[in-house]
Amino acid sequence: MSVLVVGSVALDSVETPFGKVENVLGGSASYFSIAASLFTDVHVVAAVGNDFPDDHIELLKSKNIDVTGLEKEKNGQTFRWEGKYGYDLGDPDTLGTHLNVLETFDPVIPDEYKDIDYVFLANIDPEVQMKVLDQVNSPKLVACDTMNFWIENKLEELKETLKHIDILIINDSETRELAGEPLITNAARKIMEMGPKTLVCKRGEYGALMFSGDDIFFAPSYPLEEIFDPTGAGDTFAGGFMGYVAGNGSMNPEDFKKGVAYGSVLASFTVEDFSVNRLRNVKQNDLEGRLADFLKLSKI
Amino acid sequence: MSVLVVGSVALDSVETPFGKVENVLGGSASYFSIAASLFTDVHVVAAVGNDFPDDHIELLKSKNIDVTGLEKEKNGQTFRWEGKYGYDLGDPDTLGTHLNVLETFDPVIPDEYKDIDYVFLANIDPEVQMKVLDQVNSPKLVACDTMNFWIENKLEELKETLKHIDILIINDSETRELAGEPLITNAARKIMEMGPKTLVCKRGEYGALMFSGDDIFFAPSYPLEEIFDPTGAGDTFAGGFMGYVAGNGSMNPEDFKKGVAYGSVLASFTVEDFSVNRLRNVKQNDLEGRLADFLKLSKI
Numbered sequence: 001m002s003v004l005v006v007g008s009v010a011l012d013s014v015e016t017p018f019g020k021v022e023n024v025l026g027g028s029a030s031y032f033s034i035a036a037s038l039f040t041d042v043h044v045v046a047a048v049g050n051d052f053p054d055d056h057i058e059l060l061k062s063k064n065i066d067v068t069g070l071e072k073e074k075n076g077q078t079f080r081w082e083g084k085y086g087y088d089l090g091d092p093d094t095l096g097t098h099l100n101v102l103e104t105f106d107p108v109i110p111d112e113y114k115d116i117d118y119v120f121l122a123n124i125d126p127e128v129q130m131k132v133l134d135q136v137n138s139p140k141l142v143a144c145d146t147m148n149f150w151i152e153n154k155l156e157e158l159k160e161t162l163k164h165i166d167i168l169i170i171n172d173s174e175t176r177e178l179a180g181e182p183l184i185t186n187a188a189r190k191i192m193e194m195g196p197k198t199l200v201c202k203r204g205e206y207g208a209l210m211f212s213g214d215d216i217f218f219a220p221s222y223p224l225e226e227i228f229d230p231t232g233a234g235d236t237f238a239g240g241f242m243g244y245v246a247g248n249g250s251m252n253p254e255d256f257k258k259g260v261a262y263g264s265v266l267a268s269f270t271v272e273d274f275s276v277n278r279l280r281n282v283k284q285n286d287l288e289g290r291l292a293d294f295l296k297l298s299k300i
Numbered sequence: 301m302s303v304l305v306v307g308s309v310a311l312d313s314v315e316t317p318f319g320k321v322e323n324v325l326g327g328s329a330s331y332f333s334i335a336a337s338l339f340t341d342v343h344v345v346a347a348v349g350n351d352f353p354d355d356h357i358e359l360l361k362s363k364n365i366d367v368t369g370l371e372k373e374k375n376g377q378t379f380r381w382e383g384k385y386g387y388d389l390g391d392p393d394t395l396g397t398h399l400n401v402l403e404t405f406d407p408v409i410p411d412e413y414k415d416i417d418y419v420f421l422a423n424i425d426p427e428v429q430m431k432v433l434d435q436v437n438s439p440k441l442v443a444c445d446t447m448n449f450w451i452e453n454k455l456e457e458l459k460e461t462l463k464h465i466d467i468l469i470i471n472d473s474e475t476r477e478l479a480g481e482p483l484i485t486n487a488a489r490k491i492m493e494m495g496p497k498t499l500v501c502k503r504g505e506y507g508a509l510m511f512s513g514d515d516i517f518f519a520p521s522y523p524l525e526e527i528f529d530p531t532g533a534g535d536t537f538a539g540g541f542m543g544y545v546a547g548n549g550s551m552n553p554e555d556f557k558k559g560v561a562y563g564s565v566l567a568s569f570t571v572e573d574f575s576v577n578r579l580r581n582v583k584q585n586d587l588e589g590r591l592a593d594f595l596k597l598s599k600i
Binding site for chain 1: 389485520
């Protein structure tokens with residue numbers, strides 16, 4: 001079954017200890033949709049400005065990603081993010097955020113997208129996430145992401161959105177902040193009481209932790225010897241996860257585990273180069289090769 | 301086969317958000333030996349002062365731990381540590397460290413310990429660790445721990461010790477600091493070039509990572525809903541690991557994985573109460589029950 005993603009498509013300028021790029025393809029929906037396209041049909045709803053290069057749109061199309069819902073605003077500029085990573089490749093310093101068209105982003109879901117069964121709401125304003133849900137016709141499974149900014153500034157709106165979603169996919173620190181609870185197991189339980197039946201907690205190089213009811217699944221991260229640029233790893237993870245789950249038409253937490261594995265493996269490709277440069281070239285045998293290694297990592 | 305541990309036996313005063321204790325049994329060798337005693341015979345070499353309660357010695361003896369090598373210095377005081385943990389139960393603030401007898405600790409290995417096949421050098425001065433190795437007769441397997449203090453102040457001595465050990469069991473941050481390398485896989489490779497064929501990297505709630513040759517093993521942590529006091533978790537882990545490995549007379553990295561699992565599970569008991577209060581009461585069925593849950597955590 002296919003996936004609908006609503007999120008950002010951006011132009012990123014990124015500096016790491018290993019290099020520097022300007023105005024490259026970024027944004028949650030870009031990473032998500034390229035990752036998910038390895039498993040299923042993907043339909044994107046996002047907004048860009050008149051400065052957005054056609055090449056990037058062609059790239060998405062070349063992956064069979066449906067960009068009917070990618071609105072190009074004639075009088076606007078694309079969302080831009082500038083960041084710099086230190087030697088430890090931890091959280092980057094944000095040097096600039098220019099919301100541009102994102103400031104007034106009010107997604108209109110095309111009629112032909114309204115019956116899509118799998119919906120992913122990338123990290124955008126929780127009120128906008130809710131507006132998306134109001135436009136779609138009872139999807140089988142809704143997952144969403146969020147970030148500390150919304151937890152701190154739109155908590156009530158976020159809690160309203162959470163009542164309507166099945167899976168929340170967020171970072172470790174966001175999990176604790178949203179729950180107001182330092183211990184991850186307790187934080188997870190509190191968040192599941194807010195609505196989501198499943199919580200996927202992304203922990204970067206420490207892997208991922210998934211809570212579904214009473215079940216806990218602890219996934220490794222794929223060990224790399226070189227990390228070039230961590231940007232987009234989390235969105236790639238979400239794309240691999242949702243792509244796999246939707247591609248299999250699954251609603252079963254047991255299948256979600258394999259989704260976590262695919263998400264982790266795909267994120268390991270993303271961080272090996274700037275932008276989607278490595279991710280866009282992942283072939284089925286690359287993916288299956290790393291998945292096999294990944295599954296061995298935690299075998300006793 | 302039995303295990304020899306050389307380390308500290310201490311009196312700890314600990315405060316956490318959940319309570320406070322004074323002068324309770326602590327020290328690396330205490331946690332290690334109680335954990336290892338669940339699997340095999342343990343022989344301790346350590347020093348305490350004239351203030352050390354006989355009850356603690358009786359406790360160790362009740363676990364069949366051989367304390368012939370636990371020297372009680374008539375004119376000295378026991379090593380004391382005072383620490384306070386914040387709400388996140390992360391790294392504690394050290395409020396006081398009184399080395400006392402540890403300051404001049406010069407371990408003499410009793411003759412009857414010199415042929416013990418499995419040796420664990422807990423976190424003490426690397427020169428003292430080397431003196432221990434000079435006294436024993438070619439053990440089958442030597443593991444050791446260390447800490448940032450020795451990495452920063454006795455790096456050359458530590459590197460000398462590392463040439464003579466098989467397994468290094470240290471924290472995540474110590475791994476990166478010792479290697480001078482932020483990426484854990486590269487840090488591990490550099491450390492293995494210093495001597496140890498196996499590196500076990502303890503990551504607290506994120507689990508443990510073991511490197512042996514080209515093999516990487518990623519273990520979860522046992523998810524708890526209450527953590528009372530994290531003190532001693534790492535030493536308990538090492539005790540469970542070495543106890544299991546020695547108890548099975550193993551030299552095989554495949555068996556080390558199960559050692560990591562037992563170490564992780566035992567550490568989960570230690571943090572549920574102050575001092576060794578929970579650990580000392582772990583029964584075989586408690587252990588096997590949690591191990592079964594633990595093994596399920598990362599199953600796909």
